Amino acid sequence: xxxxxxxxxxxxxxxxxxxxxxxxxxxxxxxxxxxxxxxxxxxxxxxxxxxxxxxxxxxxxxxxxxxxxxxxxxxxxxxxxxxxxxxxxxxxxxxxxxxxxxxxxxxxxxxxxxxxxxxxxxxxxxxxxxxxxxxxxxxxxxxxxxxxxxxxxxxxxxxxxxxxxxxxxxxxxxxxxxxxxxxxxxxxxxxxxxxxxxxxxxxxxxxxxxxxxxxxxxxxxxxxxxxxxxxxxxxxxxxxxxxxxxxxxxxxxxxxxxxxxxxxxxxxxxxxxxxxx
Amino acid sequence: xxxxxxxxxxxxxxxxxxxxxxxxxxxxxxxxxxxxxxxxxxxxxxxxxxxxxxxxxxxxxxxxxxxxxxxxxxxxxxxxxxxxxxxxxxxxxxxxxxxxxxxxxxxxxxxxxxxxxxxxxxxxxxxxxxxxxxxxxxxxxxxxxxxxxxxxxxxxxxxxxxxxxxxxxxxxxxxxxxxxxxxxxxxxxxxxxxxxxxxxxxxxxxxxxxxxxxxxxxxxxxxxxxxxxxxxxxxxxxxxxxxxxxxxxxxxxxxxxxxxxxxxxxxxxxxxxxxxxxxxxxxxxxxxxxxxxxxxxxxxxxxxxxxxxxxxxxxxxxxxxxxxxxxxxxxxxxxxxxxxxxxxxxxxxxxxxxxxxxxxxxxxxxxxxxxxxxxxxxxxxxxxxxxxxxxxxxxxxxxxxxxxxxxxxxxxxxxxxxxxxxxxxxxxxxxxxxxxxx
Numbered sequence: 275x276x277x278x279x280x281x282x283x284x285x286x287x288x289x290x291x292x293x294x295x296x297x298x299x300x301x302x303x304x305x306x307x308x309x310x311x312x313x314x315x316x317x318x319x320x321x322x323x324x325x326x327x328x329x330x331x332x333x334x335x336x337x338x339x340x341x342x343x344x345x346x347x348x349x350x351x352x353x354x355x356x357x358x359x360x361x362x363x364x365x366x367x368x369x370x371x372x373x374x375x376x377x378x379x380x381x382x383x384x385x386x387x388x389x390x391x392x393x394x395x396x397x398x399x400x401x402x403x404x405x406x407x408x409x410x411x412x413x414x415x416x417x418x419x420x421x422x423x424x425x426x427x428x429x430x431x432x433x434x435x436x437x438x439x440x441x442x443x444x445x446x447x448x449x450x451x452x453x454x455x456x457x458x459x460x461x462x463x464x465x466x467x468x469x470x471x472x473x474x475x476x477x478x479x480x481x482x483x484x485x486x487x488x489x490x491x492x493x494x495x496x497x498x499x500x501x502x503x504x505x506x507x508x509x510x511x512x513x514x515x516x517x518x519x520x521x522x523x524x525x526x527x528x529x530x531x532x533x534x535x536x537x538x539x540x541x542x543x544x545x546x547x548x549x550x551x
Numbered sequence: 552x553x554x555x556x557x558x559x560x561x562x563x564x565x566x567x568x569x570x571x572x573x574x575x576x577x578x579x580x581x582x583x584x585x586x587x588x589x590x591x592x593x594x595x596x597x598x599x600x601x602x603x604x605x606x607x608x609x610x611x612x613x614x615x616x617x618x619x620x621x622x623x624x625x626x627x628x629x630x631x632x633x634x635x636x637x638x639x640x641x642x643x644x645x646x647x648x649x650x651x652x653x654x655x656x657x658x659x660x661x662x663x664x665x666x667x668x669x670x671x672x673x674x675x676x677x678x679x680x681x682x683x684x685x686x687x688x689x690x691x692x693x694x695x696x697x698x699x700x701x702x703x704x705x706x707x708x709x710x711x712x713x714x715x716x717x718x719x720x721x722x723x724x725x726x727x728x729x730x731x732x733x734x735x736x737x738x739x740x741x742x743x744x745x746x747x748x749x750x751x752x753x754x755x756x757x758x759x760x761x762x763x764x765x766x767x768x769x770x771x772x773x774x775x776x777x778x779x780x781x782x783x784x785x786x787x788x789x790x791x792x793x794x795x796x797x798x799x800x801x802x803x804x805x806x807x808x809x810x811x812x813x814x815x816x817x818x819x820x821x822x823x824x825x826x827x828x829x830x831x832x833x834x835x836x837x838x839x840x841x842x843x844x845x846x847x848x849x850x851x852x853x854x855x856x857x858x859x860x861x862x863x864x865x866x867x868x869x870x871x872x873x874x875x876x877x878x879x880x881x882x883x884x885x886x887x888x889x890x891x892x893x894x895x896x897x898x899x900x901x902x903x904x905x906x907x908x909x910x911x912x913x914x915x916x917x918x919x920x921x922x923x924x925x926x927x928x929x930x931x932x933x934x935x936x937x938x939x940x941x942x943x944x945x946x947x948x949x950x951x952x953x954x955x956x957x958x959x960x961x962x963x964x965x966x967x968x969x970x971x972x973x974x975x976x977x978x979x980x981x982x983x984x985x986x987x988x989x
Binding site for chain 1 (some may be wrong): 630652673
């Protein structure tokens with residue numbers, strides 16, 4: 275009886291996967307409930323982006339060969355990060371009613387934002403994979419294994435940033451606006467639209483690579499995009515794997531440090547959430 | 552059931568709030584203001600020791616602002632205590648607000664699963680309870696409708712149904728029983744009795760003092776954040792009445808020396824003077840107030856508030872000063888309403904006797920659950936009067952509604968009302984005419 279009561283009490287304060295899944299499902303349902311196309315809308319955004327940038331670069335004449343593949347390899351993972359952290363900023367504030375009235379582990383709120391974005395990401399990756407199977411067979415090879423560490427780092431870094439912005443936004447509500455602006459700048463700091471080779475020969479390239487999203491995106495591109503034949507215009511930073519693994523390692527370490535920081539800040543501020551809201 | 556130590560153990564609990572006069576809520580403000588504006592400390596709880604054993608039902612009472620809700624939130628783990636420690640063993644269902652966390656876009660069914668999940672249940676456990684939750688909430692045909700289309704009564708019913716079916720070990724209830732219709736309130740009380748029989752622990756906040764005696768095994772009184780009494784329910788309610796009296800009375804004279812004191816109040820049928828609880832809307836109703844009158848008593852000016860759910864005053868009556876035969880003795884003043892306003896629900900009375908002129912309260916008391924009003928309408932507190940037309944002309948062109956504006960029209964009208972009331976002269980407190988009477 276006593277032990278049962280204690281485990282039941284623990285169930286209320288532990289982060290349960292089922293609760294996380296339920297929250298993600300709720301967010302998805304609410305978002306797509308009254309739209310006729312439903313989930314298809316989440317595909318519209320990357321396709322629209324692709325159309326716009328293809329057009330612009332077509333006009334500029336600075337085309338990357340197979341631009342669609344190069345662009346999507348970076349954009350989809352960026353969108354995952356972008357949507358997750360944007361949703362996370364409002365995750366605690368937006369659930370004020372719950373936070374103030376019901377005891378439950380608050381950490382599930384930003385985590386469910388990551389899950390919400392993750393569902394979109396997986397779906398978009400699926401569609402992208404179908405596209406590759408139809409039109410870009412060379413993508414399927416051993417280099418795809420690079421996706422595993424790249425995605426792991428992406429998730430780690432996204433969770434870390436989500437915890438940070440969710441907690442800080444409770445304290446200062448303009449974190450949300452600040453973050454929106456920061457993400458726009460950040461997008462251009464990553465080699466999504468332009469070939470990374472454009473910057474890889476510059477002097478402070480290693481500073482550029484410290485950005486964990488750059489390491490992730492570069493690795494994604496290496497995994498999916500075909501390395502151009504020698505003599506052609508270089509697109510990627512390196513042809514081998516050592517470069518990517520090294521920088522993914524750095525990004526992973528940075529992410530872990532940020533995760534520890536985010537966790538600590540969230541835990542510290544969490545006790546006051548019910549008062550601050 | 553009694554084995555294994557107490558369900559709730561709090562030791563030296565304190566909760567301090569900082570009341571910021573102007574707190575920076577944005578980074579911009581934080582950076583621009585050189586030093587944060589002054590903050591006042593406010594202890595909502597101070598040195599509270601409370602141990603509640605398994606299977607006990609404890610009532611938590613105290614005047615508004617005494618820290619009751621804060622204590623519940625601290626025990627529930629929603630707020631962290633500033634000092635002291637708390638230990639709670641078992642699953643808590645906190646009914647601080649019914650249906651907190653419901654999402655209007657989701658159906659009743661989806662919300663039940665989500666809410667239960669937040670409260671710590673697995674999907675399988677929820678499956679097991681689901682039918683009983685629906686049955687209890689009486690929402691069978693509507694369970695697959697979106698919650699945003701529910702009436703507030705339906706919303707509350709579903710919230711309560713989930714909360715009491717999550718199989719809690721400890722139930723924390725904050726006055727939520729005051730909402731909902733009478734039949735449902737009775738059902739909730741029955742469910743609480745069932746919990747008691749099963750040996751679960753219940754801690755609840757209420758203003759209905761008679762409810763404490765009826766339901767609880769023990770009562771605790773909070774006053775200004777401190778636990779001033781913990782024990783027998785009858786003694787606790789007496790203690791609280793004493794505290795409320797001294798608090799509300801702005802001690803014109805020493806304690807207990809008031810020349811006019813409220814001894815009792817009754818609600819009755821004006822024709823027979825027989826005490827009555829249930830009324831139909833627009834019935835006549837009489838409120839009789841017994842006063843202890845000292846020889847030096849001034850004329851009594853009575854103010855009676857009829858209090859609805861969640862402590863919301865529904866209507867107010869203030870009498871002209873009534874001259875009373877000098878005491879010592881008991882005099883009864885009667886207020887007669889020829890027709891009860893069409894508000895359905897359970898109402899309490901708050902009675903105060905004021906010194907004419909200065910309006911200082913000589914005594915004030917509260918009488919819980921004295922009037923229950925029923926009417927012909929199923930939903931809604933107030934039936935609106937309306938007529939129906941079919942229109943043939945198109946409406947005038949729309950202009951944007953001024954939602955954020957400064958309410959200039961309303962303000963002008965309020966000012967005019969105030970002037971009008973002041974001009975009447977003989978009603979210095981500005982009560983709207985027509986609601987007073989003797």
